[in-house]
Amino acid sequence: MTFQLEAAVAARDFAASLALAPGETVAVLGPNGAGKSTLLSVTAGLLRPDAGRAMLDGRTLFDLPGGTWLAPHLRGTALLAQQPLLFPHLSVLENVAFGPRSAGAGRHGARQNARHWLAEVDALHLAGRRPGQLSGGQAQRVAVARALAAGPQLLLLDEPMSALDVEAAPMLRRLLKRVLAGRRAIIVTHDVLDALLLADRAVVMEAGRITEEGPVRRILERPRSRFAAGLAGLNLLTGTITGDGILATDGTSGLAAGATVTGTADPEAAPGQVGIAVFRPAEVAVFREPVHGSPRNTFAVTVTDVEPHGGHIRIHAGGLYADITAAAAADLDVAPGLQLYFAVKATAVDIFPA
Structure with a gap:
């Protein structure tokens, strides 16, 4: 029963x-x-x-x-x-x-x-x-x-x-x-x-x-909601699956609609499906200037908060997070309102159907 x-x-x-x-x-x-x-x-x-x-x-x-x-x-x-x-x-x-x-x-x-x-x-x-x-x-x-x-x-x-x-x-x-x-x-x-x-x-x-x-x-x-991604300590982006990644459509993440995120797609992911991309804050590198390289995703962000997190410094930028060392945070002079660039390798991004 x-x-x-x-x-x-x-x-x-x-x-x-x-x-x-x-x-x-x-x-x-x-x-x-x-x-x-x-x-x-x-x-x-x-x-x-x-x-x-x-x-x-x-x-x-x-x-x-x-x-x-x-x-x-x-x-x-x-x-x-x-x-x-x-x-x-x-x-x-x-x-x-x-x-x-x-x-x-x-x-x-x-x-x-x-x-x-x-x-x-x-x-x-x-x-x-x-x-x-x-x-x-x-x-x-x-x-x-x-x-x-x-x-x-x-x-x-x-x-x-x-x-x-x-x-x-x-x-x-x-x-x-x-x-x-x-x-x-x-x-x-x-x-x-x-x-x-x-x-x-x-x-x-x-x-x-x-x-x-x-x-x-x-x-x-493999969280499919922002709350579950937060519990798991993951960044989460939603969008439409493309041939080589995902076309972001979720403005709450801090990314502009139309931004493309490349990554490793699940075998069940097919172009045109609603999909989710997840990656760990520890995989995010933070820079003052735009960086280029293949395969790498770069996002222009604005810092909204900074806090200690498990021996690192966690940078909040809208709905995205990056964990960096205290020394790196000091070099960047991180503070709310600062414009930065988050970069994450495509191999660190997992994409699957929503």
Whole structure:
């Protein structure tokens, strides 16, 4: 059985569809305001879409307008939010037992279930404490146990590591890797490491739409959206594939429409197709004057920002980036507003269909 959702929310300009196979974890990536939390809210029943349909293991969660609308507690989903949201007046044990109790389990059975999941997240020793006595990492581990104790058919995680410190986050990530194995889940995250370690597949959302999806490594190696290219640390240009490269049409990159970029084309790339060219900022050489040479691409750019980046200096020029040494940056006297030339060898540029 599977999970399938298609929904539209006009007020948020959201229209997306998503399917999960049994035991599959999908990471949802995207910039702020892309619609990631809307996707989770619609799935969990916290937000009613204008139209759409969702099925979970043969049950209809909603069919709108005018049809089925199941309340959140009847859906077989559990939402783990950025904040643990534990009940402050209940002990850790009673917090975790709350889900089974709400589903009709007896007090003894619910507590046994709670102890099992607290042990699974290495938090059984915290059973008698109140939430106010827990650290952030401890509270989030208890929240994971509470979500799993409800026996959800689909687990929803909304950036569960975002509120944790640098020591607690890796611990929770390792925990989730273990408990999510073979479990159907959707995890919203900004961190590419979460997607790599926890997910079987990733989808990228931009402006309320899913713009690409596939295995996480494929998305990072061959991104088809500017957001995914940024996650992978790549420059990305879009345009029309030509015989020897790509004719840039995406003005957001900082290149003039009609600029030609030569590179190594994927075997599936054919002239006339919409295509994408990607190359690493470290492959970009930076000059004060135009340079020529074959095969080499040269772009006239204007510096928009300069920042340290992993032992190098990263030069931002519109939607393009170059990583150079601090000494080279000093020689160029790089500063915002400066006119420069980016050069990248054709052998460093990969071109493939969009």
